[in-house]
Amino acid sequence: xxxxxxxxxxxxxxxxxxxxxxxxxxxxxxxxxxxxxxxxxxxxxxxxxxxxxxxxxxxxxxxxxxxxxx
Amino acid sequence: xxxxxxxxxxxxxxxxxxxxxxxxxxxxxxxxxxxxxxxxxxxxxxxxxxxxxxxxxxxxxxxxxxxxxxxxxxxxxxxxxxxxxxxxxxxxxxxxxxxxxxxxxxxxxxxxxxxxxxxxxxxxxxxxxxxxxxxxxxxxxxxxxxxxxxxxxxxxxxxxxxxxxxxxxxxxxxxxxxxxxxxxxxxxxxxxxxxxxxxxxxxxxxxxxxxxxxxxxxxxxxxxxxxxxxxxxxxxxxxxxxxxxxxxxxxxxxxxxxxxxxxxxxxxxxxxxxxxxxxxxxxxxxxxxxxxxxxxxxxxxxxxxxxxxxxxxxxxxxxxxxxxxxxxxxxxxxxxxxxxxxxxxxxxxxxxxxxxxxxxxxxxxxxxxxxxxxxxxxxxxxxxxxxxxxxxxxxxxxxxxxxxxxxxxxxxxxxxxxxxxxxxxxxxxxxxxxxxxxxxxxxxxxxxxxxxxxxxxxxxxxxxxxxxxxxxxxxxxxxxxxxxxxxxxxxxx
Numbered sequence: 001x002x003x004x005x006x007x008x009x010x011x012x013x014x015x016x017x018x019x020x021x022x023x024x025x026x027x028x029x030x031x032x033x034x035x036x037x038x039x040x041x042x043x044x045x046x047x048x049x050x051x052x053x054x055x056x057x058x059x060x061x062x063x064x065x066x067x068x069x070x
Numbered sequence: 071x072x073x074x075x076x077x078x079x080x081x082x083x084x085x086x087x088x089x090x091x092x093x094x095x096x097x098x099x100x101x102x103x104x105x106x107x108x109x110x111x112x113x114x115x116x117x118x119x120x121x122x123x124x125x126x127x128x129x130x131x132x133x134x135x136x137x138x139x140x141x142x143x144x145x146x147x148x149x150x151x152x153x154x155x156x157x158x159x160x161x162x163x164x165x166x167x168x169x170x171x172x173x174x175x176x177x178x179x180x181x182x183x184x185x186x187x188x189x190x191x192x193x194x195x196x197x198x199x200x201x202x203x204x205x206x207x208x209x210x211x212x213x214x215x216x217x218x219x220x221x222x223x224x225x226x227x228x229x230x231x232x233x234x235x236x237x238x239x240x241x242x243x244x245x246x247x248x249x250x251x252x253x254x255x256x257x258x259x260x261x262x263x264x265x266x267x268x269x270x271x272x273x274x275x276x277x278x279x280x281x282x283x284x285x286x287x288x289x290x291x292x293x294x295x296x297x298x299x300x301x302x303x304x305x306x307x308x309x310x311x312x313x314x315x316x317x318x319x320x321x322x323x324x325x326x327x328x329x330x331x332x333x334x335x336x337x338x339x340x341x342x343x344x345x346x347x348x349x350x351x352x353x354x355x356x357x358x359x360x361x362x363x364x365x366x367x368x369x370x371x372x373x374x375x376x377x378x379x380x381x382x383x384x385x386x387x388x389x390x391x392x393x394x395x396x397x398x399x400x401x402x403x404x405x406x407x408x409x410x411x412x413x414x415x416x417x418x419x420x421x422x423x424x425x426x427x428x429x430x431x432x433x434x435x436x437x438x439x440x441x442x443x444x445x446x447x448x449x450x451x452x453x454x455x456x457x458x459x460x461x462x463x464x465x466x467x468x469x470x471x472x473x474x475x476x477x478x479x480x481x482x483x484x485x486x487x488x489x490x491x492x493x494x495x496x497x498x499x500x501x502x503x504x505x506x507x508x509x510x511x512x513x514x515x516x517x518x519x520x521x522x523x524x525x526x527x528x529x530x531x532x533x534x535x536x537x538x539x540x541x542x543x544x545x546x547x548x549x550x551x552x553x554x555x556x557x558x559x560x561x562x563x
Contacts, residue, residue, distance in 0.1 A: 005354055019266070019351065022119055024455045046111060062358040 002069070004050070007062040014061070016044055033058065041070065073445070074486070076467040079104045083469075086481045097123055101472040105464045112457030118472045119453045121259045127476030129424070129496055130450050134158055136264020137253030137271075138221040140348055144168035144299050144324040145332070146178040147216040148247075149208050152185040153201060153233065154223025158255070159185040167513045169303050170326040177214040184208070193225055198236050205240040205248065217247040217329045219271075227254035247329060249275040260451035260473075262347065262427065269351035272332065277356070279333045291317045291386065292338040296353060296364070297345030297428075300325020302518020307525045308344070308369045314400075315379060315393035317386070323349060336360045340385060342367050344521075347427030347456060369521040370429075370529070371436030372405040401523040409439060412530040415538055417441035419489035422482070424448045424474055424497070425511050431460040433492070433511070436520070436529055445486055448474050450494075480504075490537050505545035507536045 005017045006027075014027040025048075031040025032054060039052040049070040059065070074082070083102045087095050100117035109115060122128040131139070134152075139162050142150050152159025164181040172178025186192070186200050205218055218240070220233050233250040241248040251271040253264045280286070293312065298305040305325040312319055320338050321331035335341070341353045341364035353364040365385070367378035376398045383394035419442045423430050430447040437444055446469035449456055457470070464470070469482060476497075483491060483506060491501050492511035501508045509515050509532065517532050519525040 005358065007354070007357060017354070019354075022453045022455070024458070046113070062354070062361075064358060 001066045003064050004052075004067040005062065005064045006059075016042070016050070016067075042067075073443075073465075074467060076104055079467055079469055082482070082485050086478050089477070094123055094125070098126075098475070098478070101474075102478070103470045105461060105466060105468045105470050107461060107464070107466050109461055110458075111454075112461055113454050116457050116470055116472055118449065118457055119259060119262065119451065120473075122473055123475070128473055129476070129494060130259070130473060131261040131264075132255035133253045133257040133261060133264035133267060134221060134223055134255040135162060136261030136266075136348070136451075137251050137268035138162065138264075139166060140261065140299065141265055141268035141272075141324060142219050142221060142251065144170070144180060145219075145327050145329060146170040146172055146180045147214075147328045147330075148219055149179050149182075149184050149212060149215045149217075150219045150221055151201070151204060151208075152183065152223060153197070153220045154186065154188050154225050156185050156187045158223045159183045159221075165513070166299065167301050167516070167518070168325050169300050169306075175212070179212065179215065188223075188225055193229055196229060196231055197226070198231050198233070201231075201233060201236050202240060205236075205244065209244050215246070217249065218244075219249040219251055221251050222254045224255045227252065227256065247276060247279065262451040262453065265348035265427075266351050269349065269355075272352055273355050276329065276332055277336060277352075281336065286334055286337055288337050288339075289318055290339060291390065292320045293317050293340045293342055293382075294321040294323065294331075294335045294338045295319055296321075296323040296335075296341050296343050297349035298322065298325050298521070299345070301512075302514045302516075302520070304369075304519040304521040304525065307519040307522030310524075311369070311375070311379065311397055311522050312342075312382075315383065315397045316390050317382075317393075323352075336362070338362060340364070340382075342382065344369065344432075345428045346459075347452060368432050368435065369525070370433045371439040371526055372401070372409075372523065373439050374432075374435035375523060375526075405523055405526055408527045408530050412534050413441045415534050416530075418443070419537055420445045420486070421490045421492060422446040422469075422486060422488040423491075423511065424450070424471065424479060424493040426450050427452050427456060429492075429511055431456070431463045433520075434463045436526060437533075439526070440530055440533065442490075442533070445469065445488060446471065446482060448472055476500075490533065505542060507539065507542060509533065509536050 002018045007015050009015050016027050017024045025044040025046055027042050028045055029043045032038055038058040039054040041051045043049055050067040051070055052065055052067050087099055103116040160183055163183040170178055170180045174181055186204055237248040237250040249271055253267045257263050305322050309319050321335045341362055343353050343364050343366045346366050356362045368374040379394040383391040421437050421442055421444045427449055430449050434444045448471035490507045492509045494512050495510050498508050498510050514520055520529045
């Protein structure tokens, strides 16, 4: 369960950053991204998949969340 | 020598790898690459931030070097105790030339060495008592210090001293921040982890000190300069540009910086990151906790400076944007004169770089402004994200080398035959004796500043006086030069 720091890049894309793993990737797709549901499976720019817990509302970014590697 | 093609560069890497045993060869092959500007991500072509191979000559430092030497050391009004045996602190003392204003030994302590000087006794019985005693002594001898940091050397982690407890107690007693930093040298693969640990120590022990205290008057133009260590006065040359365009620089991290400035940083509107490698962690943290955005900027060479000034200004209102244009316009004549003077002397010269974690990509623009070409670059302790940012800066089919070994670097230089090498002091004399002009780019070879427009003039002059120095013609012994040989033949005949 790595701690993932999420931030928005200047072009609006979400950046998925794991300091310990030295991983900085864009999030290409996220399973749920609506006002009442956020999270689930995310696919990164390099093709790897992680999953966040499903939240009731989109979180305020930047934020550190726990993610599970799939 | 003409530029090498991709195939030639690849062949060169293979040839250099040839001498290694099978296992070492496999490992080192991952760290050497030919640049491909079409790649988005560096992890496709190069591996970085891995343990150095045992048995090769690496140029890396340790976590203590990253914390004490880079991040904490330049904070001038704190006393940084090198906690452990005496050598680590003494041999790294003041070597990095982080300039500061103040009276050393009275209210600033940058070039002094404070150490707990561990002896066998302290290893056996623990050094906590000694540390507490030192802190009291410091308070008596240097009452104007604004805080103490404890920079752990290897034995502290090995014997399990509780420096946190000692620090908390001392902090209460003396009423100043006392920061324990767990930067034992054995942690991590290079100084890079030391930067991270130091950032985390700032986050945990310093940054929150003024939360909820709004007595510091803020303006909408407050910025902090983060990751500028004022080497040879760099931060000053940068700061003037930012102030001229109308921004207010609240804090300098950490060159010529104070603990008070660091405590005030959460109040700023924007964090400006120069050295991304060593300070991005704290910038990310402040973005999350205090919603302070951060951007990277580059103050090497007029092209990059103008680019960065405009990028910074775009995040503020028209007043600042106009200010940025004014600054660029004001210095245009000045830097154009510098280029006009030095470009004809330096044009077409080829440079190989091998520096720490930022400059291998940041100084490329400055060389290009002088018409020079960077044909090889590499980081001692860069990570993937550094190489991501480097790929676009470098030309196609140029050499990239991560944590290069002494042997590889020498072989590359012999084959690529650059006109200038920029690297550290450990490489300096090897290459100078090989007859290659060399600049020590960690602390600017005792020159500087190189940041900003003022710095660019000094940069250009230094590169010129190194490359075009008449001494390089006299490296070969007179009787070994070609003309001497010919004459000798004539004499015999």
